Amino acid sequence: MNILIPDSWLQEFLKTKATPQQLKEYLSLCGPSVERIYKKNGEILYDIEITSNRPDAMSVAGIAREAAAILPRFGIAATFLNDPYDIKSKVESRKLKVEKKLFIKTDPKLNPRWASIVLSGVHVGPSPTRLIKLLEATGIRPVNNVVDITNYLMRSYGQPTHAFDYNEIGGGKMILRTSRKGEKIVTLDGKTHVLPGGDIVIEDGNERLIDLCGIMGGYNSSIKNSTTSVVLFTQTYNPENIRKTSMALAHRTDAAGLFEKGLDSELVLPTLVRGITLMEEMTGARLASKVYDIYPSPYKPYTVSVSKKKVTAYIGEDIKNIEKILTPLGFRTKIDASSVTVTVPSFRKDVTLDVDIIEEAARMFGYHNIAAHLPASEPPVVLPDVELSYEQEIKTRLRDWGYTELYTYSMIPEKLMDMFGLNKHKAYKIANPLSDEWVYMRPTLLPGILAAIKENLKHEHSLQLFELGMTYGYRQHDLPKETPVLMVAWTGNRLREAKGLAEAIAALFGLPFEEGVYGSVSEADAEILAKMEITEPVTILTVHIEEMVRRANPVKKYIPIPKYPPVIEDFSFVVPPDFRVGPFIDVLSKIHKLIQSVTLLDGYENKRTFRVTYLDTARTLTNLDVAPVHQKFLEYAAEKFGISPVI
Template identity: 30%
Template sequence: MFVSYKWLQDYVDLSGVTAEELAEKITKSGIEVEGVETLNEGITGVVIGHVLEREQHPNADKLSKCLVDIGEESPVQIICGAPNVAKGQKVAVAKSGAVLPGNFKIKRAKLRGEESNGMICSLQELGMEGKIVPKEYAEGIFVFPESVTPGEDAIAALNRDDKVLELGLTPNRADCLSMLGVAYEVGAILGREVMFPEIKLDEAGEKASDYIKVTVEATEDNPLYAAKVIKNVKIGPSPLWMQTRLMAAGIRPHNNVVDITNYILLEYGQPLHAFDYDKLGSKEILVRRAHDGETIVTLDDAKRTLTTDHLVITNGTEPVAIAGVMGGANSEVDSATTTVLLEAAYFTGGTIRKASKDHGLRSEASARFEKGVDPNRVREAGERAAALMSEYAGGTILEGTVEVDALKVEPAVVSITMEKLNSFLGMQLSIDEVKDIFARLKFDASVEGDTVTVVVPTRRGDITIEEDLIEEVARLYGYDNIPKTLPAGEQSAGKLTSYQAKRRVVRRYLEGAGLYQAVTYSLTSEEKVAQYALEKTDAIKLAMPMSEERSLLRLSIVPQLLEVLKYNGARQADSLAVYETGAVFLSKGEELPVEEEHLAAAVTGLWVSNPWQGEKKPVDFYVLKGILEGLSEKLGLDGRVEFVQVQLDGMHPGRTADILLDGKRIGFIGQIHPTVQKELDLKDTYVFELKLGELLEAGIEPLHYEPIPRFPSITRDIALVADKETPAGKLRSIILEAGKPLLKEASVFDLYEGANMEAGKKSIAFSLKYANPERTLTDEEVTKVHEKVLEALKEQAGAVLRG
């Protein structure tokens, strides 16, 4: 909701309170003001000018040479390129030395040899968005009504010397979708009275009931429908003050009748609709549910097919409007209209929401009906609009209102004890203080003993229970005024749990390794839900998903990370490493799903790129494996995490491994299958996913320190011939086990599978490091253990020394 500060002053005295101060007070009272826009920011030196003469520029077909009176001693010559500039117009002129939005400075200049002393401005050049500029001025300069005087401030005449507050309203505060609603709120905050618009209704002798009959079949959807008839209207532009207020609220002016209905929508929060009475083709308004397959052409010239879920306004036979959403083109008010049928109605929110959603028509009117309008303001809004049409369109209001009224609305009555109110707020407010707050809100409140009973006005449909009254008292008293207290009981410093602390270690380690943290949706599609899942369970479907793409709770994080890589790759960010810690959701039948925290990562493109040195290293399996090994060491699990080759759906058959912790599978690591990479338009991409809880909750031995070795170590290299299928990890495990306790390290440094090797065999070389912390080893001791290692390799893996 956009609220004009100047317009608001018509209803509440704002003296002594700036727009910025008011915004802060409104925000502190519970309605967030998202911003305050200064409409004339950066504009100086713009006045009203009178075009005395206009002639064709001698050297340019599309330029005009104008003599303009700008209220100074003598008129000035201005060259103008607007197609609609003409003699006799009152226009906005940026004088020489003026500044326009964007710090655009106006200077004396020569245009095609002719001197120009300023610029005649369009509304867009004065900072207005094109979508709110009246259509007749969209392609040219703006023309003021004759009543303005040359030399006056054009910005003030356009009401641009104003500030607009943008309210970020929650759905429950539909009462503030109107200027009067905001006025009630501001009046309560400032403790000032609210002034209401005066309605002067001069009705003619003819009766509206002689012109129209109203019937409502769907009274549940439309319990109140009121119609007024205004004859002899003259369609033309609305007054400038009304146009500028509409534009400040983001609404484009059209003509006086349509602008008045939009003005009342903003002022009262009550949508109205004006029909061209002569186009109705009957003397009847019938409100009913549409027939299946029935059609209507709406004001946007779109043909729409209706169903029985939609409420329509008809002339007795055919629809002339989709109720509360949009009128029909067959009854549109236009320049030839002379008699207006004005509709003021109360439609139920659910029906309007259904039609609005089905037809993709989200309007200011439908938004208000959906959230709820004040039923006791419907007739008043219609009468106010009729009075304005009489004043600004020259209309004659026929006597009476033709209506169907099946609306039964009683104000909510809510009681609360002072004991409960003070207990909730942790305060000691008096009854008088609470009564004063309700009086400022214009709520009728009575006191009996310790109990306050409030009769809530119908404009505040969000107040229904005791807690709502507590909230009203708290926000108007001021959240800042609620005393600060410490919790009672033992006081101890807060700290992270062991799990939380380790999770932070994991995140910091991965970010230090060069991975960016991603936060992706927990919702996925039927196609992706089972991909890369560590545990295959039934997918959990949402009861009311927003879309099929976000209809199921995920079983794995990897598909979402691949989408992140795809999205970035499409934008030339094709070398990327991301990780995420998040929940997956495992079905347990009728019980609530189990949320299990996982850690996943995805890496693609170049891992190292140093163009100056000519060094480029694409990511591979060992990069990601090294990251995980470093992480396990960081968590004190060094030596307990293993990688065992495996084949998984969607993964490369030769570059994928299970991740084992103490022999138990907790995840997987590997390259995405080439066909999947091609579908996602990715380079070689490597991922892992594991159960983070298993990793962080694993018991670890207390930290032991070892002294720096005082005695030298001995290194022996061996080249083994083994079956091609024998994993290097298995050979390493055999070596380390057989070499205890003198063997400290074993690492692979060479692999050979070329010529001179027996079929089905490979040569793999290890470097072995022996040491004794208590003394220097002899060759005999090392040889003895070394032979034991070779023996174990032969017996357990069939691996022998290469000859």
């Protein structure tokens, strides 16, 4: 996940004299990777990549905390300012002039912490210019002062916040539950979603869904220009539910991206308190209720220990002052003679194993500071994957033989499933396809290849294409069986060329090509070609790679170069329409020991030309030696196949 952070916003949380270039270099060495720095509208922006296990760093405050710990390692003073965990609530001690109540029902399994408050006297309007510029710089569209405050809190602290129009919440009731299959909600962007069931939602007293929790609020309770009373709401959710709903509905938002990674419930109340202050300052809001803070299972700090010996073994360095390295990151560290024990802060729940401590120590020490050492023993032997080696060899050979490789999508549209007569009940349908073109996992490569031929025929009429990819066989109540398949396609009637290529590929495995066992050679169905508006015939070769690898004979047999020259003869025959070259070659090449090979040399209309090579490894053959074999060849051709040579 990448976030954009303006330098001026970062300075609200970080006091340092480091230049932007130094921040980029040192953060990238020991923490989040700063992909680039650039200027936009006079503001310096950091484009920062955050790994998915670090939601605590997906905010301005989170990056400032990292920078404050890392920069001193490079001799640059840095202080973390305005730590949100230091925010204290004084709301409870203030008297209320008007009281508006909320009736809340929640589920701690779905919603570990709920914090909300009602604010009255709200004046909705545009935000201050500075806030608008900050949000726009990070890619967030300004809406109004209330909504902009919630977005500011999310980007500042990494804690999504939502605002409801209190007067649109029926009876002041907010019931958090899972959705029923088929329920509908219209979200803030005006889209109507049919819920698959099991999604976290909030229902009001009128039994209306007013929030698709963790993803986007409901349109019916949104903040409008006429809004005067607001429910400010911060919370955490079960990350699994949020992820499933977001993916099932193909609805991705910044809030969903944070909630699905598991946020810190300890940050909920400080964020709400900061939000109250901003609402008072920017909208003239007044408190109209108590703070509703429902937190049945507060965070209990836990410890993780690692032996010093293991730290040294993994890093290759005896790291001194490890306590000074870990403490700025928020860990309370205890060291004894043999081990290091840390108390994990609530925002670092990704640290659960001893190797996690080693990783933190190593990155802060600096991977660039770890001296390189040659291994004490020989490196482990890694044997290449046999199937992948064969696949790479096939691709290389086909490229060198003049074929063009295709990469088509592993998903195909429903219209192609119907066109090719493929059983949709025996194929995997994607639950939330990003497009109508990517709905089913392909059970065969043919639809994708023919679609590619259709497009390429606009530019070139003589095509020879191939794809080596996975097909996805159906297995009930299980994941698909992924099978590697090679498919080669030619435009035109190229059956003989296809058979020759099949034999050449089989030879790479040390095998003869057996049609039906290792693959097939055929012409594409004319009816399907017509439906796809392909006007030329298409020849298809299919090779089952997995079966060939299983039966491969990698041992090569050495055949020495003959000492004596061969005698070569060419025969042309007029053949019937159903004549098959393969059986003819198989039979005629075995009628005499002097026949070394019989190959098809040429073909035109109903004529076939074969080349016969005679060879004796012990002596030079004469015409007298070859003559009886020659005659026997012609007799067999006439007797077994009913064909005679062209004179």
